[in-house]
Amino acid sequence: MLDWIALNMTPGVGPRIAARLLEHFGSARAVFDAPRTELERLGLSEETVASIIARDQHERAERELASVRALGGDLLVLDDGAYPALLREIHDPPLALYVRGAWKECLEAPCIAMVGSRRCSTYGQNAATMLARDLAERGVTIISGLARGIDAASHRGALEADGRTVAVLGTGIDDVYPREHRKLVEEILAKGGSLVSEFPLGTPPMGQNFPYRNRIISGLSLGVLVVEAAENSGSLITARLALEQGREVFAVPGNITSRTSFGTNYLIKGAGAKLVQSWRDVVAELPAEIASAMLPEKKKGRQTAAQLALDLSGLAESERAILNLLSPDEPAHIDALAQASKMTIADLNAALLNLELRDLIIQLPGRCFVRKL
Incomplete structure (x- = not known):
């Protein structure tokens, strides 16, 4: 861990330089084990090369880790299993991530x-x-x-x-x-x-x-x-x-x-x-x-005829037609609904929106819809 923290604190090592070093050497420890000539070939500044060769940030890294933990925080480094997986995927992830709280x-x-x-x-x-x-x-x-x-x-x-x-x-x-x-x-x-x-x-x-x-x-x-x-x-x-x-x-x-x-x-x-x-x-x-x-759960139990009539009261003919095309179990894509209903996309979107606002249908990812009744 200290190698990662020290590299993160090395003068001249920002996200782009860090990404280049890791691509070339594979790990923070390998960077500190590298010979001067190889570091110089990567175009690093003299100050950065000297700091890496001297390992002059390691002692500071130890103090940093102790200070972070005294603050109630923690340090996550790139090869740590606790490091956020999504963040590790980006082109230039931080070498070290300071965290505090839950x-x-x-x-x-x-x-x-x-x-x-x-x-x-x-x-x-x-x-x-x-x-x-x-x-x-x-x-x-x-x-x-x-x-x-x-x-x-x-x-x-x-x-x-x-x-x-x-x-x-x-x-x-x-x-x-x-x-x-x-x-x-x-x-x-x-x-x-x-x-x-x-x-x-x-x-x-x-x-x-x-x-x-x-x-x-x-x-x-x-x-x-x-x-x-x-x-x-x-x-x-x-x-x-x-x-x-x-x-x-x-x-x-x-x-x-x-x-x-x-x-x-x-x-x-x-x-x-x-x-x-x-x-x-x-x-x-x-x-x-x-x-x-995250989407609302389907209503549990069967509705009475009176409840069903109340939910459907005031629906336009086009909205009833769309509702009849939908099933609680089989998602229907908006393109399929347009073809089956012969409605324009504008009219279809308006009908679907009203049905959704009345909590009669659910929109799923990918513009698919299911009936809640």
């Missing part, structure tokens, strides 16, 4: 990242809070970056549901930035959440840290939900990283005249992001075994 419970659950503008609108703040709350109620861990605006609203939404949330920091786990979020951090930890960072203790909130942090936010998650984002915002960087990592990307549509809606509307229009209006839109894109556990 990190294991948080990261074992399905995780969705939520990011957005620091200078968000009331609409964006309310949307982030609602979606985080609804997802957290269903066992999803909400991951965000503890920034002002959408990040904070997402953390708070999860806490309102007594759910779990993870704050990925651009500082060490012994620091809180921005300062006004100290109480928020206390509540995250008190309610079973976690803090995560790749940066050593004492690392201040330097601007260059936050783009690196963004790849961890997306890397820990099954998908990234962008609530509001201006043009050229950090949230769009996170969305791009998510696409590169093979994660789902979601976006909440916004007012076309709003500066903070440019990024989300662009993601929907030009980058293939899934438009999100409710938690169901997110869950529908998750792996089937995860999605099925």
Whole structure:
């Protein structure tokens, strides 16, 4: 473990250099065992080569590990079985991950990242809070970056549901930035959440840290939900990283005249992001075994004729026709429903939405539907 921590603390070894070293040598120990000439051939700076050869970070790594544990935290390294599997899959995973709180419970659950503008609108703040709350109620861990605006609203939404949330920091786990979020951090930890960072203790909130942090936010998650984002915002960087990592990307549509809606509307229009209006839109894109556990259970027992008549009262003829095409056991794809009903896609979508709102059908992943009756 100390080799990994020491390499993470070596001057000049950032995520890209670390990825190159691991690709060449295979492990942190092999890096420290390498001859000077081989290190120099990789284009490392003289300071970095000298530090690796001298192993001058190992003693500091021992002190670092002791300090982290005294803080109530822990250190996960890349070859550790406890290291998050999803994060290990990305191109440039952190060599060491500093964690504090109930990190294991948080990261074992399905995780969705939520990011957005620091200078968000009331609409964006309310949307982030609602979606985080609804997802957290269903066992999803909400991951965000503890920034002002959408990040904070997402953390708070999860806490309102007594759910779990993870704050990925651009500082060490012994620091809180921005300062006004100290109480928020206390509540995250008190309610079973976690803090995560790749940066050593004492690392201040330097601007260059936050783009690196963004790849961890997306890397820990099954998908990234962008609530509001201006043009050229950090949230769009996170969305791009998510696409590169093979994660789902979601976006909440916004007012076309709003500066903070440019990024989300662009993601929907030009980058293939899934438009999100409710938690169901997110869950529908998750792996089937995860999605099925979050969708409402089928009603138990048989309905009486009176209950059935009450549920079906007020349905349009087209909605009754769709309902008759659906079975509780065999999912029907929207294309099959369109062909069987001879309805236009617009009319079919409207009928399906109304049936779903009346809790008569369930939408499954892949735009498949089953009847609840």
